[in-house]
Amino acid sequence: MYLKTKSMKLKTLTVICLISLLFSCEGPRYPYQNVKLDFETRAVDLVSRMTLEEKVSQLTHYADAVDHLGIPEYNWWNECLHGVARSGKATVFPQAIGMAATFDRDMMFQMADVTSTEARAKYHDYFSRGKHGMYQGLTFWSPNINIFRDPRWGRGHETYGEDPYLTGEMGVQFIKGLQGDDPRYLKTVATSKHYIVHSGPEPSRHEFDAVVSERDFRDTYLPAFKKTVEKGHVYSVMCAYNRYMGEPCCGSAPLQEELLRGELGCEGYIVSDCGAIGDFHWGHKVVADREEAAALGVLSGTDLNCGDQYDGLVQAVRQGLISEEEINVVVERLMLARMKLGMFDPDEMVPWSSYPVDTLAVEAHKEVAREMARKSIVLLKNDRNTLPISKDLKRVAVIGPNAHNVDVQMGNYNGTPVDPVSVLDGIRAKLGGDAEVRYAQGSPHHSGLPYLSTVPPELLYTSEEMEENGLKASFYSNLEGEGAPLFQRTDSLVDFYWWDGEPPVEGLSDDNYSAEWSGYLVPRRNGTHALGVNGKYFQFIFEGDTLIRNHNIHHSNKIYRNVDLIAGKAYRIKVLMQDYHSDANCTLHWQEPGLPLTWDA
Numbered sequence: 001m002y003l004k005t006k007s008m009k010l011k012t013l014t015v016i017c018l019i020s021l022l023f024s025c026e027g028p029r030y031p032y033q034n035v036k037l038d039f040e041t042r043a044v045d046l047v048s049r050m051t052l053e054e055k056v057s058q059l060t061h062y063a064d065a066v067d068h069l070g071i072p073e074y075n076w077w078n079e080c081l082h083g084v085a086r087s088g089k090a091t092v093f094p095q096a097i098g099m100a101a102t103f104d105r106d107m108m109f110q111m112a113d114v115t116s117t118e119a120r121a122k123y124h125d126y127f128s129r130g131k132h133g134m135y136q137g138l139t140f141w142s143p144n145i146n147i148f149r150d151p152r153w154g155r156g157h158e159t160y161g162e163d164p165y166l167t168g169e170m171g172v173q174f175i176k177g178l179q180g181d182d183p184r185y186l187k188t189v190a191t192s193k194h195y196i197v198h199s200g201p202e203p204s205r206h207e208f209d210a211v212v213s214e215r216d217f218r219d220t221y222l223p224a225f226k227k228t229v230e231k232g233h234v235y236s237v238m239c240a241y242n243r244y245m246g247e248p249c250c251g252s253a254p255l256q257e258e259l260l261r262g263e264l265g266c267e268g269y270i271v272s273d274c275g276a277i278g279d280f281h282w283g284h285k286v287v288a289d290r291e292e293a294a295a296l297g298v299l300s301g302t303d304l305n306c307g308d309q310y311d312g313l314v315q316a317v318r319q320g321l322i323s324e325e326e327i328n329v330v331v332e333r334l335m336l337a338r339m340k341l342g343m344f345d346p347d348e349m350v351p352w353s354s355y356p357v358d359t360l361a362v363e364a365h366k367e368v369a370r371e372m373a374r375k376s377i378v379l380l381k382n383d384r385n386t387l388p389i390s391k392d393l394k395r396v397a398v399i400g401p402n403a404h405n406v407d408v409q410m411g412n413y414n415g416t417p418v419d420p421v422s423v424l425d426g427i428r429a430k431l432g433g434d435a436e437v438r439y440a441q442g443s444p445h446h447s448g449l450p451y452l453s454t455v456p457p458e459l460l461y462t463s464e465e466m467e468e469n470g471l472k473a474s475f476y477s478n479l480e481g482e483g484a485p486l487f488q489r490t491d492s493l494v495d496f497y498w499w500d501g502e503p504p505v506e507g508l509s510d511d512n513y514s515a516e517w518s519g520y521l522v523p524r525r526n527g528t529h530a531l532g533v534n535g536k537y538f539q540f541i542f543e544g545d546t547l548i549r550n551h552n553i554h555h556s557n558k559i560y561r562n563v564d565l566i567a568g569k570a571y572r573i574k575v576l577m578q579d580y581h582s583d584a585n586c587t588l589h590w591q592e593p594g595l596p597l598t599w600d601a
Contacts, residue, residue, distance in 0.1 A: 033070075035345050042344070043336040046071075052314055052324050055331045059303070059310040061274075062134075063334075073132040074338065076271065076304060080140045080178070080188075081158055081413035082111075083369075084118050086555055087135040088500045088583040090415025091118060091365040096144060098376035100160035105173045107372050112177025114365045116187045119178075121355040124347075129501065129510075133581055134553055138341050139189040140178060141238055141271070142413075145171045145224040146199050153200030157411065164220055168227035175232035182351050186235060186340045192228045193238035194273055195260065196249060197221045206275070206283035209243040226264055235268035235337065239302055241276045241283075248284050250276045251293075256301030269303040269333040277302070277309035295321035303330040361418040394435050398424050399442040399601045401451055416497075416583065442601040450530035450591035452558055457492035461520045464570045471519035471573075475505045479578045481514045491517060494575060494588035503579070514578045515586070520570040527593035532560030534587040537578040543571055553581050558589065
């Protein structure tokens with residue numbers, strides 16, 4: 001993980017003031033400020049005014065602000081595989097493999113258009129609140145157009161399947177919906193990934209050499225990239241971790257400069273997969289150190305490094321591995337992209353800059369998601385015309401671990417839906433109050449993998465005497481949970497989700513507060529329990545020992561530890577949750593031993 005902590009609000013205020021000054025004067029001071037000039041001329045002028053260190057600071061995904069030039073801090077890492085992802089409230093569409101099953105170009109375009117609209121609303125809201133962090137920008141690392149031909153590859157569901165033609169067609173529509181059709185500005189930037197011959201094996205991707213015939217390369221792996229560049233005009237391509245025919249993909253001039261830019265005509269920028277430049281010396285071992293890796297990446301055509309290896313470019317110049325003029329080329333490409341997104345022009349010139357934050361997950365967007373879901377369903381078999389089921393049924397049994405679990409419906413690289421509906425909830429709503437709908441989990445997802453659910457309130461107590469149910473909750477105006485709490489209360493259970501910008505208690509500062517729950521857990525069964533927490537930033541303390549410590553900016557983690565518990569005994573527990581970034585959530589969950597799942601079903 002690469003995370004840079006900064007005094008963001010002060011820097012943002014400075015940059016906003018500088019940008020305001022740029023457009024409030026009688027005329028622009030420098031050519032890059034002149035909105036009447038073409039973006040290419042402005043980008044070259046802007047880069048010419050940077051020092052070497054400032055240029056290098058723009059080449060990692062966490063690009064620094066350059067205050068004296070009015071360049072805001074920016075994080076290039078954003079995801080939108082099936083809706084704006086990892087950025088809180090959003091319309092969530094079916095997983096990519098499901099959308100591909102629609103074979104519907106128009107639906108894919110509509111989905112991406114909704115996604116880019118919500119992305120714009122989020123970006124301008126974040127910017128207005130001084131936020132420039134990960135998952136708060138306009139450059140999206142989607143779609144995944146790799147070819148999924150081996151079910152052992154654990155990321156196949158992120159793709160559009162095994163067919164190069166279908167993958168290319170769906171990818172083009174996704175890109176068009178994401179990037180918009182304005183003649184001057186990009187609505188957002190789409191990224192075709194992972195270039196190239198990247199379809200597993202996942203565990204060895206950082207050192208694996210993909211060797212295929214030229215015919216297989218041209219017929220199977222290249223067509224979707226060719227189509228998304230030539231017909232979709234995708235503005236960004238992500239190079240893959242693996243090697244192809246002996247060369248790391250992100251360090252191959254033949255792949256990137258000759259084929260992608262030369263033969264296919266890619267006009268945008270190339271970004272490395274996260275950590276792929278470091279793989280040059282850690283995994284593939286084709287160079288000796290960071291400086292050589294950084295120089296090889298830039299000279300091979302990789303403009304942007306997701307990671308920190310390009311921080312070594314200043315030293316690489318001093319060592320004679322690369323020239324500043326060669327670095328200028330990639331910085332200019334990145335500044336050009338930001339200009340095409342409208343980041344250096346007044347809002348009134350940029351379409352979409354006025355989209356309000358209440359555009360997120362509106363009913364019209366949800367209807368597009370519902371229609372996409374309907375069309376994604378593929379009926380493989382219907383013995384004895386079992387389907388459709390009569391709506392006049394009075395007794396229905398719904399069985400299975402996925403039936404009442406909205407998490408499994410969201411896939412991965414996902415946003416957070418508003419008021420999600422599980423399969424069980426949907427069946428109950430469809431049949432109405434006159435029908436009896438019973439539910440049983442039936443089984444775990446997999447043998448040995450616990451099915452975690454919220455610890456119920458009747459087993460939680462504020463004290464060892466077990467006189468009051470619940471846990472003591474304390475809210476602090478800092479991340480460490482130090483000093484006197486701002487507010488205290490008793491919560492019946494721990495299962496909370498607070499949207500970004502909406503702290504649970506008045507007086508708490510967004511992205512800078514913590515909550516602590518403490519008390520006692522009294523189990524009702526003897527045996528080994530799976531016990532833990534679901535969240536992004538938290539500590540779980542059991543009987544005075546820290547069992548779990550988690551810090552993950554990307555998404556929540558459902559983490560547990562196996563602990564042996566005695567029924568009726570009070571165990572001291574404490575959960576500390578921190579709000580570092582975006583939404584804040586925390587759930588105390590477990591699985592009890594010996595549940596009669598089969599009997600219940």
